[in-house]
Amino acid sequence: MKQLTATIEKILGAFLGLLMAIMVLDVTWQVATRFVLQEPSSYTEELARFLLVWIGLLGAAYAYRKKAHLGLDILSQQLEGKAKRKLDIFISLVCTLFACVIMIYGGAKLMLLTLDLEQMSAALQVKVGYLYSVIPLSGVLIVLFSVDRILYGDPEPDHVEFYE
Amino acid sequence: MDWSVIVLLVTFVVLLVLNVPISIGIGIATFAAMLFTIDFGPAAVTVAQRMAGGINSFALLAIPFFVLSGLLMGRGGIAHRLIEFAKVLIGMLPGGLAFVNIISCTLFGAISGSAVAATSAIGGFMIPTMEKEGYDKNFTAAVTVASSTTGLLIPPSNILIVYSLASGGVSIAALFIAGYLPGILVALSLMAVCAVYAKKHGYPVGKVPTAKELAKKSLDAIPSLFLIVLVIGGIVGGFFTATEASVIAVLYSLLLSVFVYKEVKLPELPEIFVKAVETTAIVMLLIATSTAMSWMLSYENIPQNISATLMGLSDNPFIILLTINLVLLLVGIFMDMTPAVLIFTPIFLPVAMELGMSPLHFGIMMVLNLCIGLCTPPVGAVLFVGCGIAKTSIAKLIKPLMPMYAAMVVVLMLVAYVPAISEFLPTFFGLYEK
Numbered sequence: 153m154k155q156l157t158a159t160i161e162k163i164l165g166a167f168l169g170l171l172m173a174i175m176v177l178d179v180t181w182q183v184a185t186r187f188v189l190q191e192p193s194s195y196t197e198e199l200a201r202f203l204l205v206w207i208g209l210l211g212a213a214y215a216y217r218k219k220a221h222l223g224l225d226i227l228s229q230q231l232e233g234k235a236k237r238k239l240d241i242f243i244s245l246v247c248t249l250f251a252c253v254i255m256i257y258g259g260a261k262l263m264l265l266t267l268d269l270e271q272m273s274a275a276l277q278v279k280v281g282y283l284y285s286v287i288p289l290s291g292v293l294i295v296l297f298s299v300d301r302i303l304y305g306d307p308e309p310d311h312v313e314f315y316e
Numbered sequence: 317m318d319w320s321v322i323v324l325l326v327t328f329v330v331l332l333v334l335n336v337p338i339s340i341g342i343g344i345a346t347f348a349a350m351l352f353t354i355d356f357g358p359a360a361v362t363v364a365q366r367m368a369g370g371i372n373s374f375a376l377l378a379i380p381f382f383v384l385s386g387l388l389m390g391r392g393g394i395a396h397r398l399i400e401f402a403k404v405l406i407g408m409l410p411g412g413l414a415f416v417n418i419i420s421c422t423l424f425g426a427i428s429g430s431a432v433a434a435t436s437a438i439g440g441f442m443i444p445t446m447e448k449e450g451y452d453k454n455f456t457a458a459v460t461v462a463s464s465t466t467g468l469l470i471p472p473s474n475i476l477i478v479y480s481l482a483s484g485g486v487s488i489a490a491l492f493i494a495g496y497l498p499g500i501l502v503a504l505s506l507m508a509v510c511a512v513y514a515k516k517h518g519y520p521v522g523k524v525p526t527a528k529e530l531a532k533k534s535l536d537a538i539p540s541l542f543l544i545v546l547v548i549g550g551i552v553g554g555f556f557t558a559t560e561a562s563v564i565a566v567l568y569s570l571l572l573s574v575f576v577y578k579e580v581k582l583p584e585l586p587e588i589f590v591k592a593v594e595t596t597a598i599v600m601l602l603i604a605t606s607t608a609m610s611w612m613l614s615y616e617n618i619p620q621n622i623s624a625t626l627m628g629l630s631d632n633p634f635i636i637l638l639t640i641n642l643v644l645l646l647v648g649i650f651m652d653m654t655p656a657v658l659i660f661t662p663i664f665l666p667v668a669m670e671l672g673m674s675p676l677h678f679g680i681m682m683v684l685n686l687c688i689g690l691c692t693p694p695v696g697a698v699l700f701v702g703c704g705i706a707k708t709s710i711a712k713l714i715k716p717l718m719p720m721y722a723a724m725v726v727v728l729m730l731v732a733y734v735p736a737i738s739e740f741l742p743t744f745f746g747l748y749e750k
Contacts, residue, residue: 216337
């Protein structure tokens with residue numbers, strides 16, 4: 153389990169970094185086409201938005217793994233030892249509940265619904281269901297990371313250089 | 317109140333206090349409240365759909381790009397260049413180093429878009445330097461913490477992009493330009509506090525620089541400052557949108573930090589990209605679940621009800637606006653800025669508009685208000701970083717921070733009651749019409 157989640161974390165991080173780089177290139181290309189060729193490409197705008205949805209939601213699972221999401225830790229800082237561990241497990245269970253109900257159940261239903269309707273995106277002509285597939289995917293990862301936390305304990309919170 | 321409102325509120329507060337990630341707390345509370353009017357299956361699908369829809373936005377792309385460019389610039393060695401620049405500019409005034417600290421924090425905060433990064437980068441240099449010159453350490457840390465938040469008002473600013481979305485589309489360009497005057501006012505008010513303090517303690521005065529020094533240090537800082545000119549000039553001049561400007565900022569900061577200043581090495585880039593993803597994802601999940609929440613709120617007519625309640629409290633607009641500000645100050649003490657903006661914009665903006673405030677004016681006031689909360693315990697990211705850098709305790713920082721809170725509140729009141737402070741510049745540049 154530990155091995156599995158550690159491997160997933162590595163692959164996920166590399167994949168997300170790659171998506172970010174593609175997004176930079178994509179929007180750079182869009183700006184270039186607008187200024188140089190005088191006609192902005194319509195594909196790049198849509199691709200950028202889709203990449204953002206993927207980075208945002210798949211990245212949410214990655215940030216969860218790193219314990220980087222914002223929370224109010226006044227109470228939890230007062231706790232130590234067993235009580236702290238109990239609270240951590242409770243938090244992981246709440247996150248699992250969210251991932252299961254909203255992301256996996258709601259997200260998969262949404263994905264299947266749009267796939268059934270064969271809804272296509274305006275510019276790229278890809279199935280919108282593929283865009284939504286990131287919701288259940290991210291949900292499954294959050295559940296996996298939660299199980300890891302419940303079994304082996306929480307990592308130290310990662311305080312990213314947040315933009316605030 | 318409806319049952320759904322009570323369930324929303326109670327679920328959210330309980331999960332918040334228990335340290336469940338705020339974004340997930342918002343999602344669960346929203347879903348629970350929806351179950352009163354919508355069946356389980358459709359409610360789950362709706363929340364998922366609103367989440368994805370909320371971040372499927374070209375305007376929001378500016379956030380990951382400004383975060384990335386901020387990270388690159390922040391690590392790219394601009395801190396000491398900005399400090400040296402501020403020193404030759406105003407170091408010779410009484411209490412000069414405190415002024416230098418304020419100016420550098422403001423500039424760094426504006427360029428990096430992060431008050432936390434400004435506190436750690438500028439504070440890391442300035443706090444030991446000022447201590448050596450005889451300044452009180454706690455005072456110095458307090459100056460750093462308070463002045464770092466000005467960078468959130470002065471563009472490029474991610475929180476203003478978040479507000480633009482939460483408010484339903486106030487122009488990002490207008491918000492960016494609107495942030496200048498209030499941000500500069502905060503910096504000036506903090507300088508006034510420092511001047512009084514420095515005079516009382518007889519702090520040393522820096523040397524007047526020679527013309528050669530002035531030229532050299534300015535020249536060193538110009539490439540860092542040019543980022544602001546490029547981004548803001550481009551947006552105001554109508555050459556590019558905020559999103560286009562943000563990707564240009566990424567390219568420029570890559571060029572500057574990797575190839576010109578050479579303080580970021582190529583192999584470090586993947587790690588920086590992943591860090592940018594992490595920050596982006598935290599914000600995006602917040603936006604995603606808040607979008608679902610504000611959909612649910614308006615579906616249940618909740619903002620209208622709150623608005624009616626608040627308007628019923630008093631028929632004096634002055635009092636209502638004061639009440640909103642007090643509530644926001646209280647919120648800012650306990651909550652980070654992004655969730656606060658996302659949660660309270662849909663609730664308070666309708667009230668403010670009923671009072672005749674423009675959404676632009678309200679947004680600037682709200683962000684300035686919440687900036688104060690970033691420097692207050694128990695939840696204040698900037699304050700914690702400042703304490704860590706200065707190796708001091710929060711309790712010791714409170715006393716020197718008191719006059720600075722007061723100065724910031726004075727500016728907040730000015731901004732709240734004088735719309736022109738927020739609206740003059742964007743109107744002048746033709747970016748905004750009331």
